[in-house]
Amino acid sequence: MILQADTLTVTRGGIPVLEEVSFDLPPERALVLRGPNGIGKTTLLRTVAGLQPPLKGTLTGAEDRVAYAAHADGLKSTLTVAENLTFWARVFGRDEIAPALSAYELDALQTRAAGQLSAGQKRRLGLARLMVTGRPVWVLDEPTVSLDRDAVGLFAAAVRAHLAAGGAALIATHIDLGLDGDALDVSQFRARPQAHDDFDEVFL
Structure with a gap:
């Protein structure tokens, strides 16, 4: 188990x-x-x-x-989409964010500040954080x-x-x-x- x-x-x-x-x-x-x-x-x-x-x-x-995602998206509003994912990847000792961007269709938004995203886009970015952790239990x-x-x-x-x-x-x-x-x-x-x-x- x-x-x-x-x-x-x-x-x-x-x-x-x-x-x-x-x-x-x-x-x-x-x-x-x-x-x-x-x-x-x-x-x-x-x-x-x-x-x-x-x-x-x-x-x-x-x-x-364990990688945990609750109601808060855990984003820094002044950082871009790519910068947010890079930050979380480095917290977990990793650096690959491309698969997470692609999985949640965030490639076109990666240079946009998180604070400028819609609620749905913020949620997608918050969930994309899970993919950059490398942890087996979500x-x-x-x-x-x-x-x-x-x-x-x-x-x-x-x-x-x-x-x-x-x-x-x-x-x-x-x-x-x-x-x-x-x-x-x-x-x-x-x-x-x-x-x-x-x-x-x-x-x-």
């Missing part, structure tokens, strides 16, 4: 939102997280990405292998926000290419992207309501 979660409990503001979450993510596969808004998908993804620790359980395979939180139908197709093609190259993807999305993988409804892991005594302990 490229990534494995074993009985994870994750919290928001110190309060458990999901507990006993377990899944296996093998190479060349995607795992799509389902569930209503507010259930804890973003919290789980942030935990997998290493932005917060789990309260309980273990996560194997995430260390220095963790994605609602990645198709601000994308039109054609751009969603570009994104899905990029993920399929990533999987075909031996990578894996963990994605929270309500859109069927036609990827090789499975869906996991995280509603089944909803944390039990806090008893008064448990709630008090959060502040101790």
Whole structure:
């Protein structure tokens, strides 16, 4: 397995939102997280990405292998498209940006400042960052926000290419992207309501 979660409990503001979450993510596969808004998908993804620790359980395979894309595009508005991608490539010890530009049809925009892009173009550039990291696990939180139908197709093609190259993807999305993988409804892991005594302990 490229990534494995074993009985994870994750919290928001110190309060458990999901507990006993377990899944296996093998190479060349995607795992799509389902569930209503507010259930804890973003919290789980942030935990997998290493932005917060789990309260309980273990996560194997995430260390220095995850590239995370959330709602913010992570762009410097004064840098050009090419400069933004070059910056992120160098953060990860790499320098190749041409495939990312091509995959998201950004070649014609590479000299334009990121601050002058439309919302959809910014989103495409933010997602293109994943390709320059060289990391095998993509963790994605609602990645198709601000994308039109054609751009969603570009994104899905990029993920399929990533999987075909031996990578894996963990994605929270309500859109069927036609990827090789499975869906996991995280509603089944909803944390039990806090008893008064448990709630008090959060502040101790």
